[in-house]
Structures are given as C-alpha cells and as structure tokens.
Amino acid sequence: xxxxxxxxxxxxxxxxxxxxxxxxxxxxxxxxxxxxxxxxxxxxxxxxxxxxxxxxxxxxxxxxxxxxxxxxxxxxxxxxxxxxxxxxxxxxxxxxxxxxxxxxxxxxxxxxxxxxxxxxxxxxxxxxxxxxxxxxxxxxxxxxxxxxxxxxxxxxxxxxxxxxxxxxxxxxxxxxxxxxxxxxxxxxxxxxxxxxxxxxxxxxxxxxxxxxxxxxxxxxxx
Amino acid sequence: xxxxxxxxxxxxxxxxxxxxxxxxxxxxxxxxxxxxxxxxxxxxxxxxxxxxxxxxxxxxxxxxxxxxxxxxxxxxxxxxxxxxxxxxxxxxxxxxxxxxxxxxxxxxxxxxxxxxxxxxxxxxxxxxxxxxxxxxxxxxxxxxxxxxxxxxxxxxxxxxxxxxxxxxxxxxxxxxxxxxxxxxxxxxxxxxxxxxxxxxxxxxxxxxxxxxxxxxxxxxxxxxxxxxxxxxxxxxxxxxxxxxxxxxxxxxxx
Numbered sequence: 208x209x210x211x212x213x214x215x216x217x218x219x220x221x222x223x224x225x226x227x228x229x230x231x232x233x234x235x236x237x238x239x240x241x242x243x244x245x246x247x248x249x250x251x252x253x254x255x256x257x258x259x260x261x262x263x264x265x266x267x268x269x270x271x272x273x274x275x276x277x278x279x280x281x282x283x284x285x286x287x288x289x290x291x292x293x294x295x296x297x298x299x300x301x302x303x304x305x306x307x308x309x310x311x312x313x314x315x316x317x318x319x320x321x322x323x324x325x326x327x328x329x330x331x332x333x334x335x336x337x338x339x340x341x342x343x344x345x346x347x348x349x350x351x352x353x354x355x356x357x358x359x360x361x362x363x364x365x366x367x368x369x370x371x372x373x374x375x376x377x378x379x380x381x382x383x384x385x386x387x388x389x390x391x392x393x394x395x396x397x398x399x400x401x402x403x404x405x406x407x408x409x410x411x412x413x414x415x416x417x418x419x420x421x422x423x424x425x426x427x428x429x
Numbered sequence: 430x431x432x433x434x435x436x437x438x439x440x441x442x443x444x445x446x447x448x449x450x451x452x453x454x455x456x457x458x459x460x461x462x463x464x465x466x467x468x469x470x471x472x473x474x475x476x477x478x479x480x481x482x483x484x485x486x487x488x489x490x491x492x493x494x495x496x497x498x499x500x501x502x503x504x505x506x507x508x509x510x511x512x513x514x515x516x517x518x519x520x521x522x523x524x525x526x527x528x529x530x531x532x533x534x535x536x537x538x539x540x541x542x543x544x545x546x547x548x549x550x551x552x553x554x555x556x557x558x559x560x561x562x563x564x565x566x567x568x569x570x571x572x573x574x575x576x577x578x579x580x581x582x583x584x585x586x587x588x589x590x591x592x593x594x595x596x597x598x599x600x601x602x603x604x605x606x607x608x609x610x611x612x613x614x615x616x617x618x619x620x621x622x623x624x625x626x627x628x629x630x631x632x633x634x635x636x637x638x639x640x641x642x643x644x645x646x647x648x649x650x651x652x653x654x655x656x657x658x659x660x661x662x663x664x665x666x667x668x669x670x671x672x673x674x675x676x677x678x679x680x681x682x683x
Contacts, residue, residue, distance in 0.1 A: 354595055358588050362577035371573055372592060375566040376599050379606035386609070404609075408602060419595045422511065426587040 210295050211303050218307030228273040232312050233319055236269040240323040251328045258327035259337065259388035265323070266316050266341060267377055270348045273312045274373070275366050277304050277356040278424070291428050297421035305346075305353040305416060313345035330392045337388055340405060344384040347409045350416030351376045357423035379408045434509075438516055440658050447651050455648040461641030468634035485543040487635055491642035492536040496564055498646070499529020503571065504597035507590035517654070519586035520661075522593060523575065524653035528646060530568035536561055560607045567596045582661075 222228050243261050244254055281287040290300050320341055321334045329337070355373035362368055387401035437443045469487035502525040509518035540558060541551040552558070571589055578585035 351595075351599075354591070358574060358592055359577070361581070361584065362574070368573055368577050371566075372570045375563050375570065375603070376595070378563060379599070379602045382606040382610045404606075408606075411602070415595060415598055419591050423588055423591045426584060426591070 210293070211299055214290075214295070214300065214303040215307045215310075218304055219311055222307065222311035228276060229311055229315050232269045232272050233315055235272055236265050236316055236319060237323065239265040239268060240326055243327065255328040255330060258324060258329040259333065259385050259392065261327060262320050262323060262329070262337065263341075263381055263384050266313075266320060266345070267348060267374070267381065269316055270312050270345065271352070271370055271373065273308065274349075274352040274356050275359070275369055277308055277353055278360050279356075282360055287424070288428060291424070297424050298417045301353050301357065301420035301424065302350070302413075302417040305349040305420075308352070309346050309349035313348055314342070317341040317345060333388050333392050336391045336398070340384045340387045340402065343402065344380045344405045344409060347380045347412040348377060350409075350412040353416050353420040354423065357420040357427075360424070361427055380405065380412075383408060434515065440516065443517055444655060444658060447655055451648065451651050451655070454644055454651065458641055458644035458648050461637060461644055465634055465637035465641045468637055473631050473634045482543055482546050483631070485539050487638045489536055489539040489543060490635060491639040492532045492539060493561060494639060495642055495646050496529060496533035496536050496561060498643070499525050499532060500564060500567065500593075500597065500600070502650070503529065503593045507593035507597075510586060510590045511594070519583075519590070520654050520657045521650070522571075522590060523586065524650055524657055526568055526571045526575070526589075528649050528653065530565065530572065532642075532646065533561060533565045533568055537565060556608045556610060559610075560604050563603055563607070564600070567600070570596070 240261065243257075243265075247253060247257075278287060281290070291297060295303075317338055320337055321329075324334060324337060352369075352373055354376075355369040358372060359368045383401050383405040387398055387405060390398040390401055437446070465487070469484055473484070473487075503522050506518045506522035506525065509515040510522065537558075540561070544553055544558075545551050571593060574592055575585045575589045578588065
C-alpha cells in the first residue's frame, strides 16, 4: 500500500515540478473552446445548446495530450524496469500511474470546465452537474488511456496512434456524460440513469484499464 | 488425444490442410454467391415501398454480419495468443483485420447508398450506423498499431491482441451507449424472438448471400493466413542466410 502511495506521490511531484503537462493541457483546453465560437459564429443560443458537448470533447482531447507521457519518460530512464522487478504487481503500477494522471490532468480540467462554460453561455443550472459528471466520468479517460499509453510505448508515432486507439473507447463516457448534462439543461431526460451509467463505465474501466496496460507492459519489458 | 486446434499448431500441418480445403471453400463461395446474386436480382421481388433499392440489402446485411464476425475472429485469436500462445492465433488475427475492415467498409458504403433514396441523406447519425462506424475505427486501430511496430512482429502481435481483447470487452458498452444516444435504424428483423419478419421470397436469397459471403470471408482468411505463414518463412530464411553470410565473412577475415 505504501509503495502505491509513494508511486502516486512521485508522479504528482514530477507533474507539479515539471509543470509542463498540466499547464499545457489547460492551455489547450482554453484554446480549443475559444476556437469554437470563432468557427461557429457568435450566436449565443447555439453556443449554449452545444456547450455540454463541446466542453466534454475539448476535455477528452486535452486529457489525451498528456497520456503519451504516462510511461514514456519512465521507460527512457529505466524506472519502468525497476518497477517491474519491484514488489508491486504491474497492474497496480499502471493503476497508480493512471490515478496520478487523473489527479494531475483531469481534475484541473474539470475545475476549468465551468469557467469555459461561461464563454459558451452554458445554462447556470448546469454548472454543478458539469463538474460532477466530469469528475465521475474522467477516471475512465485516465484508466482506459493508460492502456493506449502502454500499447504505444515502443512505437515510433505514438502520439497520433494513441488518439486513434483510445478515442473510440471514450465514446460511452462521452455519451453518458453529455446526456447527464442535457437532462438538466433540456428536460426531459433522466439525470440519475445517465449518472449511474457513467459511473458504471468508470468502474469498469478501473478494472479493465490496469489489467490490459500491465499485459501490454509485460510484453514489452519481458 | 490432440484436439484440432492443437494439431493445427504445427504450421506445416496447417499449410497442408488449408491447401486441400482452400479450393473447395473458394469454389463453394463462388457458386453460392453466383446463385445468391441471381436469386437477389432476378427472382426476389422488389419491395412494395422501397422498390429495387431493397436489393442493396442483399449485399449490405451479409457484409454487416461479417463485419462483426471478423472482429469476433480477431478477439478469439487474441485470446488464443495471449492465453494459450497458439502459434497460428497471431497469424489469424493479423489476416482477419484487413478483411474484416473491408467488409465493414462495404457495409458502410452500401448502407449509405441505400440511405440516400430512403432517408434522403447519405449519412444519418443513427445508432446502428454509428456503431458500425466505431467498429470500423477499432479495425483501423488494430491495423495501425500492428503497422507501427513492424520491426518486431512478435511484440506487435501481442500488443494488438491486448487491444483486440479490450475492444471486444468495450464493444457491447459502446453499442449500448450509442443505442441510448439515438435510434432510427430498424431493429433486428432476421434473428429475433418469434421468427424472422421478412417474407421468404426475400429471406431465402438473403440467407444464400449470407452463406456465400461467409464462405468468401473464410476463403480470403485462409489464403491470407497462408500468405502470412509463407511471408514469415521467407523472413526467417533471409535472416538465417544473412547470419550465415556474416559468419562466413568473419571466418574468411580470420
């Protein structure tokens, strides 16, 4: 247990001191959302209607940016091999790294999301539920994403490939996340059902992600 | 007592068996497809609402079925590789991916050609179309990951297998979420409780076409597997030759 905490703390410290990943993701999110009105026109009604979807898609893409680095630097510095020979099973290593990614990337993005909602004229009633759905749904981004990160560890064009592999897997999270917000903004629609399904997807990904990522890492380390 | 899959673990035995089976499957596929197409175009009546466009369905529906079967083959092969380390499993998964992707693409194209006169648009964001499109993305992911690791085929096989299994676990969830998201496509009408809802005059050619497409799939799959095995043999022969030449060079230098 202590080694898991140590690993999470180490990753968070690296993310904080290095500073690049979180800041880049936040900046990317801001730019993508700011481009939307420029591309679609300043029609406030249209923007407020598409705001939940745009906010979610922007968040997916922003979180995707830092996925590639989850195992990359550790592989280059030989840390991954040390971890593989250590007492912690690789499944838990992958889970710890995914959790650290969630805390360092998805949580800041979730906090930024309502601010960007202002830019898109999102209905005020939707703010708490926006943050709520992002916090409930985004662990799936990190935990399914760690599979993509592990699979593309050795490939040359990892960055683009990871998006191709992982984005289809995010579709359930995206759909249930947006349907939960729409249930509040444009009734009818069941908020509770969407939230329950969203958390079901997240819980399933908590199990599938680390197991698959560990299998992929083992194939490359062994 | 060896099971069939165990006996096929020997590539030489597989090559021998597939060499004998392949002409039969190909011939049967050609025959069934020819008679199926004849039934579809000359015997089956036009639909009272859809007119002649209903005939697109004789291509579309079998292609859509096979797009799912192709991914199932990939998933089973991936399982066979990761769990039983069956030497042919990787060959099978690699061979099935492009063929399955081609059938998925065929299903998408024929579907959109049918959609233009029926729905008034080539593409509609309906649940079934969308999930077939997502299936196509999963195929593309398989092919892309394998080609990104082409300098190490064994590793590429294992990693693609992991991706294949993750995909097959998530696929039902994606299907369900997309159904939740939107539904416009007609519900399943052949395999359902209470028997098929299609008139026999259309159902019979459809089933003949489905059998023909399935045979065609297996013929192509077997041929692709044979090619892949031959390619690997050529590769290992070349490697051995290079090594021999290098050793010879060292000896002459001494």
